[in-house]
Amino acid sequence: MAHPQELDTLSKSFSGFGVDERSIVTILGKWQPEHRKTFRKCSTTFFREDERLFEKWDADHIALLKREFSRFKNAVVLWTMHPWERDTRLAKEALIKENRSYDVLIEIACTRSSEELLGARKAYHSLFDHSIEEDVASHIHGTNRNLFVALVSAYRYEGSKVNDEVAKSEAKILCNAVKNAKKKNPIEDEEVIRIVSTRSKLHLKAIYKHYKDNCSKTLDEDLEYGSSLKEAIMCLCSPQAYFSKVLNASMKNGADEKTKVALTRVVVTRADHNIKEIEEEYQTQNGVSLSQKIKETIHGNYKDFLLSLIERGERK
Structure with missing residues (x-):
């Protein structure tokens, strides 16, 4: 019969985020058939007994374990990729998955340097024979489309010069757009999209600072929680x-x-x-x-x- 401590250790190894491969190898490698039978009998979280008293893996938990075992492999594969290919494949997956994850596109478009984003766009051409702009435009619909196309198309100035007067003026534009959100979603405002998708990150940080002077609250506080515009500005600033x-x-x-x-x-x-x-x-x-x-x-x-x-x- 399997030792209770081993049963507990193995249960923990199969549960949670990632799997404890060392414990699995150490314990399962020495177990005889009767030990494994005890584990199946005692582990009702993982196994279901049918009408013939046959202990079988729960199908949902098999799917979960496959994901947990694959996390290490996926991390290693991503790490060894060229950064441009990595961003390209992450972007493509975000667009084609059933549960699309547009925040991945925001991360890539807004936290990479201009050269890194340009490199990812070139890699997208090579891997998929068309542009990321095409895919974004064809997969994203509604109010978000123009913003996302503009973000992935960006090639921002990365120098140190910021025109503070222009930043103050554009902070007012953003403030007015947010104030009028009930009449028109700020993400549909061409001037808002122009500012967010073309200005340098230092310029946008200056806008962020001046925004509070005009609107009393910060831009983060004023924008709708979870909105693409809010996530983009947070990534940029x-x-x-x-x-x-x-x-x-x-x-x-x-x-x-x-x-x-x-x-x-x-x-x-x-x-x-x-x-x-x-x-x-x-x-x-x-x-x-x-x-x-x-x-x-x-x-x-x-x-x-x-x-x-x-x-x-x-x-x-």
Whole structure:
């Protein structure tokens, strides 16, 4: 008969975020048929007994385990890709998946440098024989379409010069557009789209600062929660705060699969860039370090790989 502690360890290894491969190998590798039978009998979370008293894996849990086993593999594959190909494949998947995740497009369009975004657009041509702009325009409908096409088409100025008077003027334009949101959605305003999709990130930060002078509240406070416009401005003006929020949501109990996969995506894509700033922001927002949260939440090789990428980013 299997030892109760081994049963408990194995149950934990099969549960949660990622799987504890080491414990699975150590325990299952030595178990005899009677041990495995005991595990099936005792693990009603994983197994269902049919009318013939046959213990079979629960189908939903098989699907869950396949996803959890694949997280490490997916992280490794993404990490070894050229960054342009990585962004291209993430964007394509976001557009064609049944449960589309347009926040991925916002991340790529708004947190990459102009050269990185241009490189991803070139890679999209090579991989899919048409442009990302075409796919965005054909897959995204309604009020979001013009904003998304403009964002993925951008090639922003990245110098240090900011015209403060123009920034003040454009802060007023945004303020008026948000005030009139009941009459016209700001995301449908051509001037709003022009400002958000063409201005440099430093210029947009100046607009963000002046916005409060005109509207009493910050732009974050005034924009509708979860709107594409709000997410885009957050990515452009405060990417570390945006990514910290996404990471925290991905590790919450009960997070759905769409939310969970962001953990791999953010750590892998930001490890060579601003992971240190994201970590600092995460600590400020949540009172615990990102590394510690991953240690508490994630299992196995997947956990170790994510931690190695974060530590690598810290040494830069």
